Structure formats: structure tokens, C-alpha cells
Amino acid sequence: MGIISLASGNSCWRGLDYYKSKKVTKLNKINENEYLSVVKGTKNYNVHLDIEHPRKCTCDCPLANGKRIICKHIVATYFSAIPEEATNFEEEQIRLQEEFEKEQENEYNEVIKCLNKMSKQELIGEIIQVFDYGPEWIYNDFVKRNLY
């Protein structure tokens, strides 16, 4: 498992932000897979990055200190050490977002197709079901907009 897959989505995004705002200082390469850095945050935090063994990464911030957590400081250090990974991460997120939007659009179009095929009576039946099983605000909103 890589650094990114072990980090939470929040740590990844905040880490990217830290990387871009150049909060990673004193980046020091120990060997092919290990780096040391100081990341500017509320305080300065010391990061030890181990790309080959992500579980061995450490950071002395309150979230990660003494725990095996990949925090935003570790992610930011990782992106600073290997900038291509920051680009990959961003491109992957954009791709996922586009995929999601495309899926939603397809679904929406399918629904429209179905609705167009239905009779008025069938449509009323479907809407009543939405009122019965859906959240109450749908019904309340409909009443407010149409009855008064």
C-alpha cells in the first residue's frame, strides 16, 4: 500500500495544499526511499517519510505522533519529494469527478426516458410513492409551492 492509499482523503487534500503553499522545508533525502522534513503548520513538525514502508512514516504533530497515521504533513512531504505524485493525485481526482458526473448524467437521462413513457396516471402513482417513502421535506415543499 502506498502513502496516498493509506492516508485519509482529508489528509491527501490538505497535504496537497501544504505542498503547493510550500510549507515543506528542510527536505532532506536520506536514501532512495526515505526523507526528512520540517513542515510549517500551527507549529513546525518533523516528518520522517519512508516511501517503501509507509507504516514506518512518522510525524510529531498531535494527530500522528506515536500512531501509525499518515497525516497531511507526511503527504505534503511525499509530494515535495516526488512532485509527479502530486500531479498524479490531482489528475486521478479530476478523472474520478468526471466519471462520477458522467454516470449521474446517464442515470438522469435514463430516468427522463422512463418518465416520458409513462401516462399521467402512472406519474401520479410514482409521485405519491415518493411522498410516502421519501423524506418529509419533499412533501412539505410540494404543498408549500403548489397549494398555497
Ligand SMILES: [Zn+2]
Ligand atoms: Zn503530522
